[in-house]
Amino acid sequence: MSNDSALNYTVAQGRATSFFPTFERKDELQHATHFCPGCGHGVVHKMLARAIDELAVQDRTILVGPVGCGVFTYHYFDVGNISAAHGRASAVASAVKRSRPEAIVLSYQGDGDLAAIGAAEILHSANRGESITVIFINNAVYSMTGGQSAPTTLLGQKSTTNPEGRNAIPDGYPLHVSELLATLEAPVYIERVGLGDNKQLMAAQRAIRRGLENQVRGLGFSFIEVLAPCPTIWKMNAVEAQHWVRDVMEKTFPLGVMRDKTKETEPRPAPASAPALDRIPGILGVAEADLPTGNAHVMEQGREVDLEVRIAGFGGQGVLLLGEMLAEAGLDAGLEVSWLPSYGPEMRSGTSNCHVRISNAVIDSPVVTSPGVLVAMNEPSLRKFDRAVRPGGWIIYNGEEFPADCVRDDIHVLALPFTQIANDLGDARAANMVMLGALLQISGVLPRESVSAALRRLIKHQRWVDLDEKAIAHGGSLAAARSQEE
Template sequence: MPTESAGEYAPVQSRARSFYGRYERKEDLEHQTHFCPGCGHGIVHKMIARAIDDLGVQDRTIMVGPVGCGVFTYYYFDVGNVQAAHGRAPAVATAIKRSRPESIVIGYQGDGDLSAIGAAEILHAANRGENITVVFVNNAIYSMTGGQAAPTTLVGMKSTTTPNGRNAATEGYPLHVCELLSTLQAPAYIERVGLGDNKQIWQAARAIRRALANQVHGLGFSLIEVLSPCPTIWKMTPVEAQRWVRGVMENEFRLGVFCDRTNERAVSADLRPVTPDPALDDLPRILGVARERLPGSEAQAFTPGREIDLEVRIAGFGGQGVLLLGEVLAEAGLDAGLEVSWLPSYGPEMRSGTSNCHVRLSRHAIDSPLVASPVVLVAMNEPSLRKFDRSVRSGGWVIYNGREFPADCARDGLNVLARPFTELADELGEKRAANMVMLGALLEITGVLPQASIDHALARLVKNPRWVELDQRALARGRELYQGSREG
């Protein structure tokens, strides 16, 4: 059982009551979170859950989840949950706390979310002294999106957007959120902690518990920044990543308490008058909007011809090269002088995630990058096929990575090229080139792009000459497959 003495936090090895017993995120993964081994998020989740248990506020806690690796708070915490738009957790938390003052509101954010797109939100929430608790997980990188530089990225640290290391002259210096916010007059408590070793983890648990207790006592805005390992994006083992927090991150981000006004504050929930928001049912009337749904758009038949307006959806698992296939298509379109758009869409998991992207190529200006009714669907596995096959326009194509096209997915007006593309790519020497075999088929079916533009795109996007040569063979194989299917 959790124990508490003289305000001290005593960790124990048991599941916190504030966690769900099973995580319903995916049927076969109900026993585990989506975090990578050694990730700091899981540790921080445990601390928050334990603090909620200890303070006895589970029934009135509302978590506001972020966009980023921490997005799935609602699958794990058995409390009220709201998922905010990117960077907007402090604004959402403000709204919840003001309309439900009795609730205990926790904003959970990563560094990409809080210190970049959400920098203004956190600044103003802190400056207003909202009586909320913010847990800020800083791993110095955009993790969920694959390792782009964040405002907190260290000088010299490599990322996908700073491949030679962050350069202060061009990308500025790491943003010190605790130091910045502690210049404000309103916050009650701001502390930076780390997950660099067990002693630090214990201190971090204490700080999070204290930040939550501040809210319970109505003391105002509390923020705990946690320096947290991200072994996957840092390309380290969990042990190396923990050492890196301790030996490198902490040199840049000093640990400690930056602001503590809790003793000065009256222990009262009466810091500011709170006017409850109007009932949600009244919102349509107040906003002057009707409740009717927008009419759906009619699917248009695909008419082949030289006028180019190609809408493609590519879908598969992470790691199958879905996004690269779309990028090559878009880059080649640019080279051919077309208007293009490329919109990636992927889940937040680094493991067992799905991925798809929308690509448009047109001779005219593109109104929206979204492809709701594709002319061509490239489905790299069966779940992706089943997810999107109904959206393909009448007269359009499905290029499917499978030996046989499922009978229940077939319909009139749907053209299908189903082949075991992964096996065919394997015969070429690399099964990961299946995406390029499928692209070859797509190019041959649609005829929208000259080979020279494809060559240009590959040269630009694929750095390894071995892969360029392999991809060229894979594209040629895909073209042959389609030609062969017509002759057959």
């Protein structure tokens, strides 16, 4: 190990402590990373790990990883790891930093992730001056998906989506993210570095360390853009790709410090903690009694409630409203609830489903994988989810006949032509409410008053309120009759 005080960095041999000793992704690859030879990600990973070690912040570092070739940060860094949805890493990092001000929070992102789908997130995170450190890997392409154009693709550079090369008209110019962010007032430190030769590598290590150091000092937003080789997609060998960074990329993206306010910036105060719940009516300027979720019909104490429901059907059948009604009624009853909608891509007639949980304990996850009750509004939805229903559970199915190959002997089934029944009551569109009535009867967890209150809150037209009340009551009696048959 040697120490060069003039450059103020340490050349360390061996594995950084903040790397895991092995990569647990594939048995035969414990000794190797998933990166291609010469990939800039691997180099930056090493620099980042070294900076974390040198600043002794491994125990309090939280790394938010991207979608892209950098997606596996959690396989390598022995720190707190979070995977963000594509483009959202800086927004996730902002939230993490606000709730854990003592943590060193890093957002690690590629140019597709940060400059394309995540352009809004990075712009606003920077503009808010969030006290996070962003490492931006600019390799001028979408690598993970096979080399499509990125916002940073150079003029003339070929890609799978632009085989003749990028043209300013109609493709626009390479996006200079560092320069763009440097027009904002809040960022404290912005630097673009490269991995094009040894001199650049040393400057990159220094910049990454500074980015972290700024956060250790409690300063605001730090951003380090790294021009990084991607030999595989660029169709070069590792040495050619490194030289391309230095000789070609750098001409479009000049290296250097674009912003340095670290000397004159005071540490940012930690964010105020969220107000106590009992202060919220005062802040909103309303009397507690007027709050919309008044828990008006609180269930009797001590009764265990744990209802997990999956509701599925075509868009337009009122699947989401059924779930919302259930959750709203649960809220009214003073219970913990979650409602998680899942839409198909089509506006109408696509599939749609939602997850609802109602419990008197805190809900850990809104995802319902093994429902106690499945409400299937059509056959495809039944076939999609029937096997997931837990033993002893119920399927409420909208159909005259329950398909023979879906029959199970460890669950209960209520199969009725609910659309026809609703039509006879006045409108086929109330089928969801007839099914809700059956579900309420079967589960028996929610007071009638809570259901009425939810109905009145969610449905605006009196004609529908009246019809839905009738439909819910009718669904309840159909289910009660079915239970007596059992």
